[in-house]
Amino acid sequence: MTITLRHRSGPCAPVIVRYRVLRVNIGADELLHVVPGVLAVTSGDDHALGALSPLGREVLGSIRLDTPLREALPGFVDALDTAYLSGEASRVSHEEGRVIRCTPLGGGPGRISGLLLRVVPDDDDRSRARTAGFQQLTEQLSRAATPAEIGRLTTTTAAALIGADSCIAYRRPEGSDVMEALHHHGWPGDTHLLFARVPLQRGRPMSDAVLGRTPVWLEDAGQWRARYPEMASLGVSEGHQATACLPLLVEDRDLGAVVFSFYQPRAFDPSEREFLMAAAALCAQALDRARLYTAEHDARAAAERERDRMAFLAQASRLMEAPLSVEERLRQLGDLVVKGVADWSAVHLVRGSRVDRVTVAHLDPAKIAFIEELERRYPPDPDAPGGAIDVARSGVPVVMEDVPDELLVASARDETHLELLRAIGLRSAIVVPLLVRGRSLGALTLVHAESGERFTEADLTFVGQLAATAAIALDNAALYEQQRMVARTLQTALLPSELPHVPGVECAGRYRPPDPELTDVYVGGDLYDVHEDPERGRWALTVADVCGKGPQAAALTSLIRHTVQAEVRHGFGPADVVRRVNAAMLRHQGGSRARFATMVHGALTVDPDGVTITLVNGGHPPGMVLRHAPPESDGSGDDVEWLDVPGTLVGVYPDPELVEADVRLAPGDALLLYTDGVTEARGPDGFFGPERLGSLVASFAGTSADTVADGVLDAVSGFQDGRLRDDVALLVIRAAP
Amino acid sequence: MSEDAAVLRVARTSQDGRVELALSGELDNDTLPTAQDEVSAAEAEAPAVLVLDLAALEYVDSCGVRLVLLAQGVADDENRRLAVRLGHGQTRRMFDMLGITDRLEVLDREESPS
Numbered sequence: 110m111t112i113t114l115r116h117r118s119g120p121c122a123p124v125i126v127r128y129r130v131l132r133v134n135i136g137a138d139e140l141l142h143v144v145p146g147v148l149a150v151t152s153g154d155d156h157a158l159g160a161l162s163p164l165g166r167e168v169l170g171s172i173r174l175d176t177p178l179r180e181a182l183p184g185f186v187d188a189l190d191t192a193y194l195s196g197e198a199s200r201v202s203h204e205e206g207r208v209i210r211c212t213p214l215g216g217g218p219g220r221i222s223g224l225l226l227r228v229v230p231d232d233d234d235r236s237r238a239r240t241a242g243f244q245q246l247t248e249q250l251s252r253a254a255t256p257a258e259i260g261r262l263t264t265t266t267a268a269a270l271i272g273a274d275s276c277i278a279y280r281r282p283e284g285s286d287v288m289e290a291l292h293h294h295g296w297p298g299d300t301h302l303l304f305a306r307v308p309l310q311r312g313r314p315m316s317d318a319v320l321g322r323t324p325v326w327l328e329d330a331g332q333w334r335a336r337y338p339e340m341a342s343l344g345v346s347e348g349h350q351a352t353a354c355l356p357l358l359v360e361d362r363d364l365g366a367v368v369f370s371f372y373q374p375r376a377f378d379p380s381e382r383e384f385l386m387a388a389a390a391l392c393a394q395a396l397d398r399a400r401l402y403t404a405e406h407d408a409r410a411a412a413e414r415e416r417d418r419m420a421f422l423a424q425a426s427r428l429m430e431a432p433l434s435v436e437e438r439l440r441q442l443g444d445l446v447v448k449g450v451a452d453w454s455a456v457h458l459v460r461g462s463r464v465d466r467v468t469v470a471h472l473d474p475a476k477i478a479f480i481e482e483l484e485r486r487y488p489p490d491p492d493a494p495g496g497a498i499d500v501a502r503s504g505v506p507v508v509m510e511d512v513p514d515e516l517l518v519a520s521a522r523d524e525t526h527l528e529l530l531r532a533i534g535l536r537s538a539i540v541v542p543l544l545v546r547g548r549s550l551g552a553l554t555l556v557h558a559e560s561g562e563r564f565t566e567a568d569l570t571f572v573g574q575l576a577a578t579a580a581i582a583l584d585n586a587a588l589y590e591q592q593r594m595v596a597r598t599l600q601t602a603l604l605p606s607e608l609p610h611v612p613g614v615e616c617a618g619r620y621r622p623p624d625p626e627l628t629d630v631y632v633g634g635d636l637y638d639v640h641e642d643p644e645r646g647r648w649a650l651t652v653a654d655v656c657g658k659g660p661q662a663a664a665l666t667s668l669i670r671h672t673v674q675a676e677v678r679h680g681f682g683p684a685d686v687v688r689r690v691n692a693a694m695l696r697h698q699g700g701s702r703a704r705f706a707t708m709v710h711g712a713l714t715v716d717p718d719g720v721t722i723t724l725v726n727g728g729h730p731p732g733m734v735l736r737h738a739p740p741e742s743d744g745s746g747d748d749v750e751w752l753d754v755p756g757t758l759v760g761v762y763p764d765p766e767l768v769e770a771d772v773r774l775a776p777g778d779a780l781l782l783y784t785d786g787v788t789e790a791r792g793p794d795g796f797f798g799p800e801r802l803g804s805l806v807a808s809f810a811g812t813s814a815d816t817v818a819d820g821v822l823d824a825v826s827g828f829q830d831g832r833l834r835d836d837v838a839l840l841v842i843r844a845a846p
Numbered sequence: 847m848s849e850d851a852a853v854l855r856v857a858r859t860s861q862d863g864r865v866e867l868a869l870s871g872e873l874d875n876d877t878l879p880t881a882q883d884e885v886s887a888a889e890a891e892a893p894a895v896l897v898l899d900l901a902a903l904e905y906v907d908s909c910g911v912r913l914v915l916l917a918q919g920v921a922d923d924e925n926r927r928l929a930v931r932l933g934h935g936q937t938r939r940m941f942d943m944l945g946i947t948d949r950l951e952v953l954d955r956e957e958s959p960s
Contacts, residue, residue: 656908702919728944757945
């Protein structure tokens with residue numbers, strides 16, 4: 110930006126004005142005291158010295174009164190004569206580059222009585238001074254970044270340069286019709302308060318300047334009265350005469366206005382106007398730059414804040430997915446919040462009819478202890494409006510840009526409480542509900558205290574997003590808990606909580622879902638069961654595996670278990686029980702072959718010499734018997750027998766082939782029944798397979814049913830590095846040794 | 847445990863009203879949907895005979911049985927034929943154990959459906 114100043118040379122208008130006034134009203138001697146720069150007054154055509162001012166004595170030397178200057182100052186004679194004879198002012202150069210102006214006094218041409226000699230400021234000097242002042246103002250303004258600073262420079266440096274006695278600079282907020290004072294200077298007392306905020310209104314000098322986008326010049330009180338009769342008394346009330354109101358414009362932008370006031374009348378001739386307008390233009394340019402700077406600064410700050418907040422939200426989201434308990438997650442979220450977003454944070458959760466605070470966080474543990482103690486001594490009022498409990502219940506967020514002391518006073522139970530509340534130093538707070546699917550699970554509270562920062566309505570979006578992240582995590586945790594409960598309930602329907610005591614027999618059942626972490630939520634398709642058939646003095650045992658997993662598989666598993674129990678009570682033998690299970694499954698599935706099951710079922714009777722089990726196998730992996738003492742006939746010492754009982758899987762064909770086979774267990778012999786999760790187990794060494802199972806079971810000869818069951822389960826699990834591919838059910842029946 | 851995701855490949859041939867799907871790789875819960883899509887696509891052509899060749903599978907569990915039983919159900923309902931090739935390895939042993947080999951039209955390796 111460059112400002113070009115053009116200064117037109119010409120007569121110094123204010124002097125003429127004063128001369129005209131003085132000519133009428135004031136005697137020659139008095140001129141010495143009222144007109145600046147006056148040297149002397151002469152009279153007559155020989156220019157006799159009538160009066161000499163102290164400045165005159167300094168500049169012209171000591172000259173006696175009545176001495177004709179024609180003699181005393183021969184170098185002045187031409188100029189003196191010219192002025193005296195022509196009635197027009199003349200000039201003469203004197204020592205030290207001074208220019209002395211000779212102005213005729215009297216009633217007009219031909220009636221000149223004398224001359225006024227006065228030192229006139231050299232136009233070039235003034236121009237140079239103004240140019241230097243301008244450069245200084247430009248430099249200072251270029252360093253000013255804020256509107257307030259620009260206002261200050263305008264009302265001080267620019268006003269001094271212009272020679273104004275008082276000045277107010279205004280800015281016009283974008284789109285506003287009220288001018289706001291940026292800075293004032295030279296107004297006595299509190300008068301500036303009258304002009305702090307000025308609504309724009311036609312018919313007032315500054316408003317006319319702003320709305321008309323052109324300066325308003327009032328050269329003296331007379332012009333005030335003539336042009337603004339209603340405003341004149343105010344305009345000149347502080348003794349001001351002249352006023353210049355200049356709009357601060359850059360292109361089509363109205364940035365404000367500046368009002369310069371002068372105690373003396375001032376003729377705003379074209380060069381003077383140009384000078385003032387140039388000064389105003391400088392200020393306007395600076396304001397515009399500040400506006401751009403502020404806008405850019407704000408935009409960058411907003412972008413940075415947005416970026417930080419996104420990063421923060423991402424961090425919070427990761428935290429909410431961490432494998433932690435709900436309380437621990439919320440505690441860590443609270444800690445995260447006080448590291449970047451607020452001085453304090455708290456989370457409240459709705460628990461039935463109560464709302465509990467589950468976390469409170471601050472960087473300083475001592476402050477947390479303080480709050481804990483405070484809340485212990487003064488439990489929070491659950492009905493206090495706008496508090497976390499209220500927000501948690503209502504689901505309506507609250508933003509307190511300021512926490513006024515009156516609020517603390519109103520909340521305090523007694524003086525001590527009030528003191529403690531004040532000690533926290535709450536400045537600003539925001540409380541948002543933890544909303545999910547239209548339900549409020551609690552509230553997240555953020556507080557600014559010692560940082561002195563403030564929350565505004567604009568923060569609601571961000572804090573709301575943060576709360577939503579927490580709410581979803583909470584909701585998921587609740588759903589997970591629900592699922593766990595359903596699974597637990599279902600599982601108890603599928604598996605016996607414990608196996609009955611069968612006299613003379615050890616029973617051990619085991620079930621393991623594929624993933625140990627899923628123990629609580631997995632509902633598989635495997636089952637084992639042992640139950641009594643008291644009417645026939647028998648015991649029924651079952652191991653089954655419904656293909657697939659999930660609720661449909663679980664429903665079939667449950668169907669199998671309960672059908673078996675019912676049909677055994679009805680007195681059916683094992684093959685008929687399985688046929689009835691087959692029929693029940695077909696009915697249940699309405700003819701679709703979506704699911705099938707394999708099962709092994711048997712009726713166990715105990716006698717003094719051991720146990721007999723009548724087994725039926727519906728497509729199930731073959732069971733095996735671990736003999737306590739290998740039969741004498743088998744010289745190889747192989748003590749594991751596979752039970753090859755053929756039969757058709759259940760749930761698909763209406764006419765399964767099923768045969769009953771008796772298995773005899775001598776004391777110490779054990780029967781192992783299992784689902785295919787055992788033999789189909791795959792590890793780095795391939796399939797677990799029947800051979801491996803056989804030799805494993807053989808190694809448990811002479812051990813209890815529980816030892817065999819645990820040993821097989823551990824081996825299968827270990828074979829797959831602890832993570833099963835399929836679920837596994839085992840049942841070990843051992844005749845007491 | 848790092849284990850490559852199970853891969854199932856299905857090769858399809860059709861000739862004289864017969865569509866044959868030869869499965870290789872692994873057929874388990876993860877790959878069952880792929881196999882079912884292929885079977886459904888073949889069924890949509892309503893071939894007189896659909897042959898499922900499971901003999902070359904490296905791994906098959908009860909999902910393979912489910913695939914066959916479902917296809918058999920569809921064939922029965924629509925009066926078409928389903929035949930399977932089980933080979934003589936693990937797949938065959940599993941079908942035997944389940945007691946369903948006799949209930950299926952089982953073809954030998956090069957045998958064509960009559």
